[in-house]
Amino acid sequence: MEKSVTRTLHLLSLLQSHRQWPGPELAERLGVTTRSLRRRIDGLRELGYEIESTPGTGGGYRLTAGNRMPPLLLTDEEAVSVAVGLRIAATTGIADAESTTLSALAKFEQVLPPALRERVNAIGRSVEPQAPRGGPVPAELLGALALACRDHEQIRFAYTAADGARTRRLAEPHSLVSADRKWFLxxxxxxxxxxxxxxxxxxxxxxxxxxxxxxxxxxxxxAAEFVAVAAGSVPTRHTARAVLDMPLEEMRAHFGPWAHDAHAVGASRTGWPFGGDSFPLLSTVLVWIPEGVAYRIEADEDYLLYLREQAARMLAAAEASLPPAKDS
Structure with missing residues (x-):
């Protein structure tokens, strides 16, 4: 009996991991006859699994979506991934995600073996997702867009731009990207x-x-790189330019898509425009300039004064914490 159950679970695992299996190959992998295979297929159907069978030499068995949710069979690694994904999903800006994903997680963790539950909790304690920006996104909308991307189906939708302008769009969806704590199509x-x-x-x-x-x-x-480049080209409240003592090609190799607006300033220097909606946000770009690369900032006087004040504050803070210099 135990061996029969093990084979049935192995069959389910195979069906979940492949789009379609030829009957003889499935029977060979399970070490059973084709007649025994059919009995196990019928048993899974009684549990709620929708399994299509196609006769003929090119036929076989395929697991499809049904009218109700059947039990899932996951490996240890898959179970941990699902549980961690549910934890992260609660903070991704999907509408009602906090309540629905946490309730799903509670049900899921209830049946996890202690060792796996401890792995999930350890990862959950170490991972702190950033809170989403922008408005909530309905899960149904994300699902519909994901299917349209998968099927390469043209879609129509109403879109409200950042300035409030409302338009109707006809588009061919490619990918969904989660970036900068927002969802992008x-x-x-x-x-x-x-x-x-x-x-x-x-x-x-x-x-x-x-x-x-x-x-x-x-x-x-x-798609993630495309979104990063597109986001960098959106007009911002404040702009500046860093001129780096670094050839353009070397700079592009270091910064990748973030260097899309960079341009050569002579043979050995590069101009790098950057922007932000506040002075602190504008300044975060500067920490990514490689150590040892000299640069100057070209910007409005207000921003330059802000940088000088912040540099003086950081220098004073560092000096206050450093040990006294030893007399030579």
Whole structure:
């Protein structure tokens, strides 16, 4: 009996890990006959698993979505990943995520073996996700966008820009990206004939068109890089420029997509525009300049005075904590 249950669980694990399995291959992996395999398939169906079977030489078995949630079979590593993901999801800005994900986590952790529960708790104590910015995002909207990205289906939606302007868009979705504590949709904008990023919390009235499109090539290494570059080009309240004693190619190699606006200043120096909505936020860029690279700042006098004041405060704080210099 125990061996039979083990084989059935192994069968479920195989079905969950592959889109479709040929019947003879499944039977061989389980070490059973094809007749015994069919009995185990029927047993899983009685538990609520929707398993399609296709006859013929090219047929086999495939696990599909059903009308109710059947039990899941996860490896130890998968179980830990799911539990940690639920902890993080509670702070990602999804509407009602805190209550729904935490209740799901409570149910999930209740059935975890003690060793796995301790691993989840240890990771949870060490990981502190940042609080989301912007408005909440309905989980249904994220799910619908994710399916549209997967199926390459054109979508229509209403969009509210940062300045309050409201437009209707027809787009070909590519990816969803969580960045800067917000959700972004990367898509080809058919109306503007170009790639765009859309804040998902500003998307309304999403509808599918049932029109499938050929995937387009994104002009970046990946969607996260595209969002990072796009975010860097958004107008900000304050702007400045750092001129680094560093050749342009070397600077680009160090900063990657964050160097998209950098430009050569002679043969050995690079100009790097940067911006922010406040002086403190503007200054965070400077800490990423490599150690030992000299630079100067070109900016409004107010910002330069702010930098001088902050530098003096930091120097005084450091001097107060350093041991007295020894007499030579």
């Amino acid at each position: 990367v898509a080809w904008d058919n109306d503007r004939d170009g790639w765009r990023t859309f804040r998902v919390d500003r998307v309304r009235e999403l509808t599918g068109t049932r029109v499938r499109t050929e995937p387009r090539t994104l002009p970046a290494e990946d």
